[in-house]
Amino acid sequence: MKAKTLSRMRSIFAHLVLIILSFMCLFFFYILLINATRSHADLQKGFSAFPGKALLQNFMNVANDGTFPMLRGILNSLIVSGSSAAICTYFSALTAYGLYAYDFKFRKAAFTFIMAILVMPTQVTAMGFLRLITKMGMYDTLLPMIIPSIASPAVFYFMYSYLQSSLPLSLVEAARIDGSMEFRTFNQIILPIMKPAIAVQAIFTFVGSWNNYFVPALVIQSKDKMTVPILIAMLRGADYMNFDMGKIYMMIMIAIVPIIVVYLVLSKYIIAGVTLGGVKE
């Protein structure tokens, strides 16, 4: 009997801790959502647990603000993140397939090399990168945030593991016998097989790119090319006290909410994707 009470106590304790942690995770976003619906005057009166009526007004204020072109920022972020996700997953799959399905002299060396650069922090090359893209005339354009994602060692490795577990080479042979050219084989036979892996990596690459602040902050200068994180940083650097607080909360909300919505819709796949190919023991 005693053991049973003990195990019950443990269970209650575990639930309690989980609830507290969940509360911590959600509480800040709850305040954010509430405050984004309240007007500046309302916010000055202090905290309220209930939403106000200024949601639309705050949104219009943000949309019409030329100093912080938030909607333009969202569009830029969408372009950058969408293109990055597309070319990153496509070329990672291509590289993985090239190393998996073909036998050539430097195959092993190429693989080892990619593994070696897997954990190299991007920031250490930032200085040379900045100079390079300036020389190439890509300074203050969106391209430097998109093109380099062709070489993503981590995504490559994920694709490679996926191919190992799900692509029999006999299938490639069969395609050849049927007279399919190598590129066609990849685009029409291999890519569809890799869809699950591509979907997972597309989501993570998209989110990573959407949230990226370091590189865009270095290469973007003009306002109409800024992505959301730079606008947020600009907001932080601005003369804060004179601001309409409702507008500030609304801007943060606009930066965060799209990802949350996508996450809630796809959470099942995303959470499975965190460990997919990550743990095989």
Place this chain on the structure above:
Amino acid sequence: MRSKGKKVNYAKWGYIFIFPFFASFFIFSFIPLMDTIRYSFYEYYRSGIKEIGPNFIGIENYLNLLKSDMLKYAENTLILWIIGFIPQIVIALVLAEWFVDARLKIHGTQFFKVVIYLPNLIMASAFAMLFFTLFSTSGPINAILMSLGWIKAPIDFMGSILGTRALVGLMNFLMWFGNTTIMLMAAIMGISPDIFEASEIDGCNSVQRFFKITLPLIRPILAYTLINSIIGGLQMFDVPQILTNGQGNPDRTSMTLIMFLNSHLKSKNYGMAGALSVYLFIVSAVLCFVVYRMINNEDLNGAKTVAKKNGR
């Protein structure tokens, strides 16, 4: 599986398929890296509108950095990382153990998983901006604490060393403990149930089981988590940068190494930025190598696991 004679005709396709990756890496990572290393030996900065250099000065940039506040910033980075990492790994281990423990009968596992993973996907800069707003002296957190009667005057969180560092640690913790929990959970679930059953028959209690069975068996994943977190910690930038507006206030006690690098890049001091990058490069390479060897020297399989994690 691979019939050699037949593949030879196709070898060129292998090169063609991997070409874009290597071309992109070469142009956007390798050349910049070499450029960075090269200019680390030059005096090369901008003063007003005048560009000084590049003049070769040997290792002077490196020596100057050592004399500057770099080591202090390294210490800050380490402290900020530890404040976030210790609770992150402890809580994640406990939660992972609870989630897989059938006897605890945790309700709504999926719900909890979704909630604790959520902060991981949030834009770090927007999250930091949110915390800055919420924890400011006139912000809602102070308002709540005051209306609860717990404090009389608003706390200036970002005015104190402890407050700022705690906030950065809290944000890092919130952003990463869910991710770690899910990783560790998958690792624990990967352990054969036979082992747990056997231990139960032998009269093993849950504490013993955790320390004697679970922990040793999930070591490769723990290694992965550690390496990932160290590398991530070394790169810590968004959160303290936005929270302190790049100043590392108060008195630069929350200035991290990458924030320091960023300020050199912004002021176009290429020589110093180059030398600092090389330091960071060496440190991250050494760190990786040490941890990797430390934890994986007996099982080669661990190496694969470490690599795989990154494919998340």
